[in-house]
Amino acid sequence: MTYLILLIIIILAIGIGSVRLSPAEVLQTLTGSGSEQWNTILWNIRIPRVILALIIGANLAVSGALLQAVMHNPLADPGLTGVSSGAAVTVLFIMLVMPELSSLIPIAAIVGGGIAAAMVYGWAWTKTHGITPIRIILSGVAVNAVFGGVIGLLSILYSDKLPAALSWMNGSLSGKGMDTVLTILPYSAVGWIMALLCIRQANILRLGEQAAHNLGQNINRVRITLSFVAVFLASVSVSMVGLVGFVGLIVPHMARMMIGSDYKYSLPFSLALGAVVLIVADTIGRSMFSPLEIPAGIVMAMVGGPYFLYLMRKGGA
Amino acid sequence: MKKVSSLKLGIIALTMVVMVACGNQEGAGSETSSDAQQQAAADTTVTTGSEDTTPAADEAAATVAVDEALVEEILSQFDNKTPSTTVTLSVAITELFNDLGLSLEGVPTTQSELPAAYQDVQKVGSSHQPDLEMIASLTPDAVLAPESIKDSINKMLEPSGLKGAYLPVDSLDGLKASLVAIGRLYGKEAEAEQVLSSFAEQESEILKSVEGKEAPSVMFLFGSTDYLMLMNEDTFAGSLARNLGATNVLTDTMQSTETYVPFNMESVVEANPDVILLVAHGDAEAVAKKFEEDVKKNGAWEKMNAFKNGKMKTLDYNLFGVASLSKTPDAYQALSSVLYGE
Numbered sequence: 001m002t003y004l005i006l007l008i009i010i011i012l013a014i015g016i017g018s019v020r021l022s023p024a025e026v027l028q029t030l031t032g033s034g035s036e037q038w039n040t041i042l043w044n045i046r047i048p049r050v051i052l053a054l055i056i057g058a059n060l061a062v063s064g065a066l067l068q069a070v071m072h073n074p075l076a077d078p079g080l081t082g083v084s085s086g087a088a089v090t091v092l093f094i095m096l097v098m099p100e101l102s103s104l105i106p107i108a109a110i111v112g113g114g115i116a117a118a119m120v121y122g123w124a125w126t127k128t129h130g131i132t133p134i135r136i137i138l139s140g141v142a143v144n145a146v147f148g149g150v151i152g153l154l155s156i157l158y159s160d161k162l163p164a165a166l167s168w169m170n171g172s173l174s175g176k177g178m179d180t181v182l183t184i185l186p187y188s189a190v191g192w193i194m195a196l197l198c199i200r201q202a203n204i205l206r207l208g209e210q211a212a213h214n215l216g217q218n219i220n221r222v223r224i225t226l227s228f229v230a231v232f233l234a235s236v237s238v239s240m241v242g243l244v245g246f247v248g249l250i251v252p253h254m255a256r257m258m259i260g261s262d263y264k265y266s267l268p269f270s271l272a273l274g275a276v277v278l279i280v281a282d283t284i285g286r287s288m289f290s291p292l293e294i295p296a297g298i299v300m301a302m303v304g305g306p307y308f309l310y311l312m313r314k315g316g317a
Numbered sequence: 318m319k320k321v322s323s324l325k326l327g328i329i330a331l332t333m334v335v336m337v338a339c340g341n342q343e344g345a346g347s348e349t350s351s352d353a354q355q356q357a358a359a360d361t362t363v364t365t366g367s368e369d370t371t372p373a374a375d376e377a378a379a380t381v382a383v384d385e386a387l388v389e390e391i392l393s394q395f396d397n398k399t400p401s402t403t404v405t406l407s408v409a410i411t412e413l414f415n416d417l418g419l420s421l422e423g424v425p426t427t428q429s430e431l432p433a434a435y436q437d438v439q440k441v442g443s444s445h446q447p448d449l450e451m452i453a454s455l456t457p458d459a460v461l462a463p464e465s466i467k468d469s470i471n472k473m474l475e476p477s478g479l480k481g482a483y484l485p486v487d488s489l490d491g492l493k494a495s496l497v498a499i500g501r502l503y504g505k506e507a508e509a510e511q512v513l514s515s516f517a518e519q520e521s522e523i524l525k526s527v528e529g530k531e532a533p534s535v536m537f538l539f540g541s542t543d544y545l546m547l548m549n550e551d552t553f554a555g556s557l558a559r560n561l562g563a564t565n566v567l568t569d570t571m572q573s574t575e576t577y578v579p580f581n582m583e584s585v586v587e588a589n590p591d592v593i594l595l596v597a598h599g600d601a602e603a604v605a606k607k608f609e610e611d612v613k614k615n616g617a618w619e620k621m622n623a624f625k626n627g628k629m630k631t632l633d634y635n636l637f638g639v640a641s642l643s644k645t646p647d648a649y650q651a652l653s654s655v656l657y658g659e
Contacts, residue, residue, distance in 0.1 A: 019454040040453045044477045099468060156579055159546065166445070174446055177476020291426055291440050291448035 002272040006054075009276050013050045013283045014042065018290030048178045053282040053296065054275040055181070055188050056173070056241055057251075059233040061274020062195045064248030065255070065267055066230040069202040070223050071133040077249035078234035080140040081227065084245075085147035086116020087238040088169065092151060095165045096158035106183070109239030117231040119143050121224070130220035136227075170295040171244030173282050184240045191233040192271060198226050202263040244278070246300040250308050251277055257311045277304065383493050383513070387485065391498035394482040399502055400458035406444050406470065407463045409486040411435060412641045413496050416512045417505040422455045428598075429639055445469070449477050463487065489556055492642045512642065519646040523653055524560065530657050532562040533591035534569070536623075538580060541597065541604060545580035552576060553640040554596055554632065557648055563656050566590045582615055592656055593623040595631045598638060605631040630655050 015026050019041055029038040060078060067076040078084065090112030094101050101108075123139035124131050155162055201222045204212045212219050234248065254277075255270040278296060281303065285294040404423030405411045408431065411424050415432035423441040424431055439455060442448035445466065452460060457479070462470045464483040474481040484498070485491030493513060500509025535558050537548040549567045550559045559565060566588040567573050585593070597604035609629070623629045632655075636648040 017450045018448045019450040037454060037456050040456075040478055041450050045449045045453060048476065102468065159577055159579065172446065175449060175473025175476065179476065286448075286450075291442035291451045293442060293446040293448060 002269055002276075006272050006276050009279055010050055010054065013053075013279050014046055016283050016287050017041070017046050018287055044177060048176060048181050049173050049282065049286075050279055051181050052173055052176055052184070052241065053279040055184055056237045056244060057247055057274040057276070057278025058271045059188050059191060059237040059274070060244060060247040061251035061255075061270040061277070062192060062267065063230040063233040063237075065252035065263070065270045066195060066198065066202060066226045067248070068252050069205045069263065070226045070230070071136060072205065072208070073133055073137065074253065075249070076137070077246075078230065079144070079243075079245065079248070080120075080137065081231050081234070082116030082120045082140055082143045082147065083113035083231055083234040084238055084243050085144045085151065086119075087113040087235060088243060089116075089147050089150050089154070091168060091239075091242075092154045092165055095168070096154055096162070106239040110235045113231065113235030113238055116143060116147060117227070117235075121227065131223050168242035171242045171297040172293070172295040173241055174286070174293055174295075176241065180240055184236060187236045188233065191229060191236065194229045195233070195267060195271075198229060199263045199267055202226060202267065206261065206263065244297045244300070246297065246304060247274055247278055250300075250304050253308065254311060257314075383497050384490055387491070387494040388498045388501070391482075391484055391495060392501060395459065395502055398458070399504065402455060402457045403459050403461060404441055404452055404455055404457040405461045406441070406447055407461070407486060408639045409463065409492065409641055410461050410484055410495070412639075412643055413484075413486070413492065413499055416496065416643050417500055417503070417508045419499070419503055419505065422457060423452060430635060447473065449473060449479070452479060453477055464491075487553065487640055488551070489553075489560075489640075489642075489645065492640060496642060516642060516645065520560075520649065523646065523649040527561050527653050527657050530562070532564055533628075533656050534566050534588075535563040535592040535594060535656065536566045536585065536588060536590040538593065538595045538608070539577070539597075540580070545604075545608065546577045547571075547573075547580055547584075548596070549573060549576055549578075554594070554637040554648075554652075557645070557652055558594075558656065561649065561653050561656055563592070582611060586615070586621065589620075589622050591622050591626060592628040593621075593630075594652075594655065595629075596634060596637045597631055598634050601631045601634060605629075628655065 014030075015021065015023060021029070021038060021041070025034065025038055026042065028034045029042045034042070063078045064076070067078060067081065068074055070076070071080075087109035090108040091105055094105055094108050120136060120140045120143045121131065123143070124135040126132075126135070129135075155165075201217070204215055204217050205219075205222060205226070207215075209219060212222070237244070251274045252266070252270050255266045255273050258273075259265050259269050277300070281299040282296040284303065285296050285299040288294065288299075402422045403414075403419075405414065405421055406425050408425065408427055408429045411421065411431055414421055415434055418434075421435055421438055423439045424435045425444050425447070426440040426442050427444070439451065441451045441455070444462070447460075447470070460470075460474060460479050460481045462481060462483055464485045465487055467481075467483040470483075471481055484495040486495055496509050496512060497506075500506045537552065537555055537558070539546050539548050539552075547567045548555050550556055550565045555565055567578060570588045570590075571578075571584060595601070595605055595608065619625075633651065636644050636651060
């Protein structure tokens with residue numbers, strides 16, 4: 001059912017944009033009998049963008065859902081693990097200090113995000129307790145603060161070159177083609193499969209530490225595994241389109257409110273919902289004030305926030 | 318953290334978006350992109366090796382000297398074909414087209430004033446976030462953008478199969494070369510010649526009028542109420558002041574090599590320039606007022622030369638915010654009256 005909605009949203013999103021095409025024209029183009037111009041707009045610009053929004057939205061939502069299980073905290077989001085800020089530091093450094101290396105940006109983002117996440121988890125680990133949610137959150141806040149400082153420093157020192165970096169910082173999907181989609185798809189697919197394999201563990205964590213122990217689970221190993229999948233998905237996304245906030249925090253909640261908190265249902269649902277939400281946000285962003293583009297992250301915050309509050313009021317979480 | 322930094326970035330962003338419109342020379346830094354356009358100068362006329370030529374804008378002489386190598390380099394991007402439909406992504410480039418009386422199919426969406434001739438032309442989004450669908454629907458042969466943002470724009474255009482070409486429009490020399498190149502490409506050489514010579518005439522007149530006068534030291538501030546920066550001689554406004562003989566405290570006293578430096582009160586007091594000029598965007602009055610208040614709070618206000626001489630002025634953003642050949646004479650005029658006027 002959800003996936004049917006996703007399909008409808010995709011079709012709508014392909015039909016909407018700053019250049020108006022009638023459904024007939026879209027159909028013609030899709031079946032290969034469109035004009036040169038429609039072909040360029042649909043195949044090179046709009047369709048890759050919709051697919052990319054789908055992938056990124058799903059990645060971030062799944063990543064957030066897993067982390068919320070690990071932390072046992074509804075406020076956890078991919079940014080907390082340091083992925084976003086770590087990636088931002090390495091990417092900004094390349095963009096501002098060594099622009100000639102800009103082809104390495106995706107790799108740099110994954111490396112930066114990975115290092116930051118390793119730092120967060122490294123400090124959270126103690127011999128006696130292993131990794132506890134509260135320690136992850138604390139060290140996450142501290143590591144993020146440090147990286148946030150470095151981001152600020154780079155921005156000030158290289159402020160004259162900043163504009164190029166800003167669209168990345170805002171998580172814009174603009175100007176990304178099929179090559180980006182093909183690069184990110186295999187990684188994401190692997191991540192989704194891993195996530196779906198982790199459903200049982202996520203459910204066990206949800207029951208609480210005591211219950212998990214009683215079920216004979218090695219809590220630490222489960223936490224590390226789930227976090228690894230979450231960090232992987234988040235850093236892959238960040239490496240391609242920069243920092244899209246909010247999706248990883250809000251979507252898992254929405255999923256829980258709509259469908260309940262059993263991960264068996266809510267994780268696949270989050271995946272689809274994340275895709276829907278980001279496609280909608282990006283479509284609004286590119287068509288609402290056209291020809292000016294609004295980054296998807298900004299639309300998310302302005303539209304997603306109120307909707308989330310409405311859900312909350314209605315008696316969800 | 319995300320919130321705080323995005324707030325900070327937001328503030329910077331606002332400043333920056335405009336700042337690029339005004340151009341920030343990056344010298345050869347942005348020329349290292351790997352696309353083969355540069356090298357593949359199919360078979361243009363005698364090319365004198367298209368090595369990077371960093372504009373050394375130090376010609377006070379009134380000649381219509383244009384950097385020929387730079388012109389060739391610009392032209393090499395077009396494979397000897399005159400684009401039949403053209404889209405511009407910068408106000409400065411749009412103005413050059415206007416100077417030559419050329420038509421355009423797409424122009425940027427901007428807060429600055431575009432020439433009246435392009436009032437009804439399709440807007441294609443901002444310089445940094447162009448609306449690719451809109452551009453593609455115009456099927457342009459060339460999308461012209463400032464060289465300073467070549468890398469990021471090229472990344473966006475390539476997947477869509479759009480052909481970008483980049484013009485150095487951040488400095489006076491770059492503007493001249495771009496004008497000549499556009500003139501040659503679109504068969505408006507005579508017009509370009511004329512624009513240039515009338516410009517040179519006006520320029521030499523103004524430069525003559527300030528000859529032999531004592532050169533003041535000047536400090537350029539740029540920004541909004543929340544965020545001010547100092548500008549050096551490589552900026553558009555800064556280069557005009559230099560041509561008029563003023564010394565820029567950021568370059569000379571503070572020995573900075575950066576184009577833009579975040580403002581701090583102490584260095585302003587220390588440098589103690591004869592003239593302080595503010596290129597403000599948004600509410601220029603408010604920016605100037607806030608700056609004055611800051612200085613007053615500081616208690617150092619009365620001691621500053623610029624204040625004593627009554628030479629703390631806000632410049633017109635329309636003249637100084639965007640590098641423009643056609644407005645330069647007016648900008649010169651405004652600047653020289655502040656620098657040398659009583």
